[in-house]
Amino acid sequence: MSLSTGRLLRRLATVSMAALLAGCAVGPDYRTPSLSLPARWGAEAEATKPARPQLAEWWRNLNDPLLNALVSEAVAGNLDVATAKASIREARASRRQAAGGLFPTLDGVGSGDRAKTAATQTGTGKSALTSTFQAGFDASWELDLFGGTRREVEAATYGVDAAEEDLRSTLLTLIGDVAQNYVEARGYQARIALARRTAASQRETASLTEQKLEAGSASGVDVANAKGLAASTEAEIPTLETSFAQSVHRLGVLTGRAPSALGPRLAAARPIPAPKGMPAAGVPADVLRARPDVRLAERQLAQYTAKIGQAEAALYPSVSLTGSISTTSAKVGDLAKRSTIGWSYGPSVNVPLFEGGSLVAAVDVARAQRDQYFVAFRASVLTAFEDVENALVALRKERERTAKLGASASAYRDSARLSRELYRAGSSAFLDVLDAERSLYDAEDALLASRVLAATNYVALQKALGGGWGKPVEVSKPEVVDVATGPRLAARAR
Structure with missing residues (x-):
């Protein structure tokens, strides 16, 4: 075998080995963890057949057009949503940046020199001026033999998925917060109106008691008690108005506006939103598909699994191919004509021999981080199940409580009416009227608070099931549009 033939075979073997190693990868391949899931919710009756939850635009079931409008405005203007959009743009750019490492790099270079040679060195007795111009290209390509760069791209891809989740x-939380604060605002309005009606009625009772005092059929104690009860009810109003204003202010911030911006739109009282029927909860497996926080935790687990391979690839040799070509001439115009052309190419190998254990430690760090995200994923699943179970029980029991409070308020309403009529006729003591009016106000106020709590429990259940904004969201538009970003004279810092 000739020398040239041996070299050729060695080169072919090298190329073949490089091609074989090009498909290699180190580190664990990600697999979605398998979990043992319950077949049904503990709060659901055994005889109930699970139905798939209807999560798309669930807030429309509250039948309030203004709430629907506020949700859309919050999705468009909320600052947390804007931050999440920017995070997606960052993740996508990071992926493109990582993918760039799979391709060669090519740089253009150029230089120009003008030199003067002293007369003593030219041998002619005269100094000489010479010019040298050079132009060319430098190229390099690090072969991803053990898949480190591919693992980096894989991790970045999972990072994009995580940012989208x-x-x-963020949208799920936002919509739930808007609905909850809106329901609470309407509840405070209803309780303020109740307190004002009740205080007015109690003032009428106090006036009647004063008339009876003048007629000698009532005491000054009765008059003082009647006025004190009316004043006590009126004292509830400022506290309720403060809570109403805070809910309005929160809604303003959630929609990306000034806190008081929605005041005029919410000034007119409306009924407390109340959904009809008990929403379907499906089965626990549905939550894993619907809850974005669970899917986010799973994507982060996948991302940090890929980073193990990225860290392990650093333990193996790396091979780079480099090359350059240049042309040199005495005149710029001769670079492409009468010039000297030079070139070079060849591989370079970098073998980690001793790194003080840092590379192995980096792998251990990556594995520990993966384990943390695995635990976080399992915790997110358990938290999701807990949220649904709690919301199911809370909604069902609060509706039962609302029904009982409704019956209680109705009974106290009859009691207050009869006690006033008997007192007016002189057949009942004033303490009976006082107790009846106090009990009636407490019962009606508790009924309104229960209606609000039932509606907010409905909101909590929809959030726990993963209901949110199902429409596409534009994320490519930046929040800040820069102008005049090209080369220019530097301006003073302001």
């Missing part, structure tokens, strides 16, 4: 999670 974070946006969905």
Whole structure:
């Protein structure tokens, strides 16, 4: 075998080995963890057949057009949503940046020199001026033999998925907060109106008691008690108005506006939103598909699993191919004509021999981080199940409580009416009227608070099931549009 033939075979073997190693990868391949899931919710009756939950635009079931409008405005203007959009743009750019490592790099270079040679060195007795111009290209390509760069791209891809799930999670929380604060605002309005009606009625009772005092059929104690009860009810109004204003202010911030911006739109009282029927909860497996926080945790687990391979690839040799070509001439115009052309190419190998254990430690760090995200994923699943179970029980029991409070308020309403009529006729003591009016106000106020709590429990259940904004969200538009970003004279810092 000739020398040239041996070299050729060695080169072919090298190329073949490189091609074989190009498909290699180190580190664990990600697999979605398998979990043992319950077949049904503990709060659901055994005889009930699970139905798939209807999560798309669930807030419309509250039948309030203004709430629907506020949700849309919050999705468009909320600052947390804007931050999540920017995170998606960052993740996508990071992925493109990581993918760039799979391709060669090419740089253009150029230089120009003008030199003067002293007369003593030219041998002619005269100094000489010479010019040298050079132009060319430098190229390099690090072969991804053990898949480190591919693992980096894989991790970045999972990072994009995680950022998108974070946006969905932000939207889910946002819509739930808007609905909850809106329901609470309407509840405070209803309780303020109740307190004012009750105080007015109690003032009428106090006036009647004063008339009886003048007629000698009532005591000054009765008059003082009647006025004190009316004043006590009126004292509830400022506290309720403060809570109403805080809910309005929160809604303003959630929609990306000034706190008081929605005051005029919410000034007119409306009924407390109340959904009809008990929403379907499906089965626990549905939550894993619907909850964005669970899907976010799973994507983060996948991302940090890929980072193990990225860290392990650093333990193996790396091979780079480099090359350059240049042309040199005495005149710029001769670079492409009468010039000297030079070139070079060849591989370079970098073998980690001793790194003080840092590379192995980096792998251990990556594995520990993966374990943390695995635990976080399992915790997110358990938290999701807990949220649904709690919301199911809370909604069902609060509706039962609302029904009982409604019956209680109705009974106290009859009691207050009869006690006033008997007192007016002189057949009942004033303490009976006082107790009846106090009990009636407490019962009606508790009924309104229970209606609000039932509606907010409905909101909590929809959030726990993963209901959110199902429409596409534009994320490519930046929040800040820069102008005049090209080369220019530097301006003074302001």
